[in-house]
Amino acid sequence: MSVPDLTSFAERWDRRHLLDLESLSAEEITILLDVASRLKEATEGCRRKLSLLSGKTCANLFFENSTRTRNSFSLAAKRLGADTVEFGSSGSSTAKGETFADTAKTIEAMGVDWVVTRHGTPGTPNLLARELGCCVLNAGDGPHEHPTQGLLDLLTIRQHRGSLEGLTVALVGDIAHSRTARSNIWGLKRMGAHVIICGPPTLVSPRWQELGFEVAHHLDEILPRCDVLNLLRIQFERQHARPFPSVREYAALYAMNAARMRQAKENILIMAPGPINRGVEITPEVADGPHSVILEQVTNGIAVRMSALYLLSAADDRYRNANKASA
């Protein structure tokens, strides 16, 4: 397979860490998506390998359970020829009294190029970016952000609509607990989409309205205007207080089903970050229907993670060479 020439993109990219989408410019997001598209094509839909990052090593440092995101990052690294190494919380040094920063510094001292981290505490990736000399990628920090999930959603929409500018995109469901929602909100806004935040009042903070976003509590009221619906999973495992009377009540108001599809635009895109709860936020005929791009999102997850690993690494190489030259 021929390796695509991505240097013109790398030259315009300066960051060594991917911590959130809130702080990225529209140009930076565009570079990430452009490189992701090229890498997706060059790897035949993320199915083949390139030797773009051979000899480099990606460490996954996950302090919350994750198979999907962890493996998506691992596969992205391997598809570019890099090696991977897995760290986690169970049986780890943190359990023996080590600080999180010391754990991460130890991993860095093993000679890794990227640390991909997931942690329950917001801001943890920022802490690592300050403490470590290598690249840091946020794979989810509490309810704060999950930037590569936001990017894969943006890429999926862009592939279907050409551009994000002017589209109406609704995020539906459990906004309160969702880092996916946050990364989508900031990324979509930056790229010129109109964002509607829709869910029960218990799961949608009025703060969003103050920040200038449209807030809705009834899906049916906004549905006819939407170009894209992103159906967030009800994270039962994160909810101590029950934010709605029952799954049935939730589904009645917010589940995307065949009846609602008839009220939607003809070319509406149905998205979900997965894992999906069939019969809760989405019914099988919608999940498996022609408007659903749920599995494309998964493939695009590999693409945007390859893109992020590549761009951060290119910036890091420049930074290290500059340091060497000035030393």
Add this chain to the structure above:
Amino acid sequence: MSVPDLTSFAERWDRRHLLDLESLSAEEITILLDVASRLKEATEGCRRKLSLLSGKTCANLFFENSTRTRNSFSLAAKRLGADTVEFGSSGSSTAKGETFADTAKTIEAMGVDWVVTRHGTPGTPNLLARELGCCVLNAGDGPHEHPTQGLLDLLTIRQHRGSLEGLTVALVGDIAHSRTARSNIWGLKRMGAHVIICGPPTLVSPRWQELGFEVAHHLDEILPRCDVLNLLRIQFERQHARPFPSVREYAALYAMNAARMRQAKENILIMAPGPINRGVEITPEVADGPHSVILEQVTNGIAVRMSALYLLSAADDRYRNANKASA
């Protein structure tokens, strides 16, 4: 190392999935074993690497504990240059309410070429073969089948005896809970061996006799006629009701020991799928004796898994190219 030319075998192979041995023809089993032999030789006894499947990715999706079979598949994939990725039940999306098919489709959408699956429910691999676009390999579905275990047993016998035709092979022990037994029974029968199913009545269904197999309840009665004994492990962890009074009673009737070896043919082969319980189904002097081929079976496990990955992948490539051409 020189890569062997296997195209003449691949051309005669049509399946994209390996779900069982029951549905394979003698010619298909022969192709699988022939390719396994050549790959074993080309990798110096499964110890070295070939670049036959570089750039491809094998996903292990195991819903039952397994280190041995999982690693055997992983090593087989790596020995052919492929990458591997591990999915499982603990901490996975299935635990968050996702269906098994959705989990598998998500894994496929990450761009994998094979899904190797183990699940407690018979028929699960068949479900995946219908739902997925990539190759599916059954690594054990409940008590139903474990086809690569059957193949490695066939390969081991064939390497020692040249052919399976006309040999008398006894499967001894826990037939009721054993997918290894089932895959052996169908594979041996197809290849022309005479199969004896031997064990306590509580662990051997009379159905086997109705299907035309010889059934025996006393090892001593059949032992002198056997060319091969395959000693199944008593799977204590699967038995809720106790199918025999004690381990001592079981060993008295079915354990292969030095005394019984004197009643056996001079060139008898002693096999066991492992892990073995020394002192239960086999005594140390037999397990470590000159007739035992238990460790060869392990090596041949890598060989038949390399063979299956290679052949399925070749058929899949043809299938995809044909679809592309007709599109």
Add this chain to the structure above:
Amino acid sequence: MSVPDLTSFAERWDRRHLLDLESLSAEEITILLDVASRLKEATEGCRRKLSLLSGKTCANLFFENSTRTRNSFSLAAKRLGADTVEFGSSGSSTAKGETFADTAKTIEAMGVDWVVTRHGTPGTPNLLARELGCCVLNAGDGPHEHPTQGLLDLLTIRQHRGSLEGLTVALVGDIAHSRTARSNIWGLKRMGAHVIICGPPTLVSPRWQELGFEVAHHLDEILPRCDVLNLLRIQFERQHARPFPSVREYAALYAMNAARMRQAKENILIMAPGPINRGVEITPEVADGPHSVILEQVTNGIAVRMSALYLLSAADDRYRNANKASA
């Protein structure tokens, strides 16, 4: 990256197993450290890959929790182009009644070149070295030895001081439970260093004095003479009886802090095997201060493990070729 020519070292190295430092000669330790230095340099500080051991496979067989040492061995293997495979105790065949030796023989039969093992029982690696045909590396056997940890400590000191001969090195803390201490003691002694064993009487056996080592119970009494301090972690998880009244009492007597640094030699090296307990055996200003080489130790861990994998494998290749020639 250019692969260094290490054949002159390999020719002088005869062992196929690395079980302890107690039985190694000064020349053998020197070869291990020399090769480690060259590999560290050739991999740009253990950050890049060489193809020295391509096609070989390293199996980790860990029966005690470990992320750090396990990953350090894995990375060392990958940096030399080898593949890795992970075995462990949970969900493994040992849980199904298999003996430890049978588990290891099964892994060897999968065609691996090295088995790296950690086990709670002293001598387990020696058992494997007798039973297996491949190379065995001890990654910690109970409180007995952890030879690669000893080697990485020796390499770190040598890199800073040029030689170990005549240096005064104190091992401070929990000697009783520490395999790191034992491997350091034997390695340092062999290389001509003066070793002081310092800790509370409950954690330092009088036997060390009988063996000719200096034993001290007060850090302050020996501190001014020390060239190197190696601060062992208090392994709270290994202590059933409490060997000292409280963490506060321990820290008062043995913690390395700013006040004690003023009593130390100007060029003292501060080492710790990690994970460190900040505020117990070491204070943050010392751990992060200019005398601390704790993170260099981690990097050198990759270097000495690459060295051991390389040298054992070279001896093993010679041994196998000799066997083939004589067969």
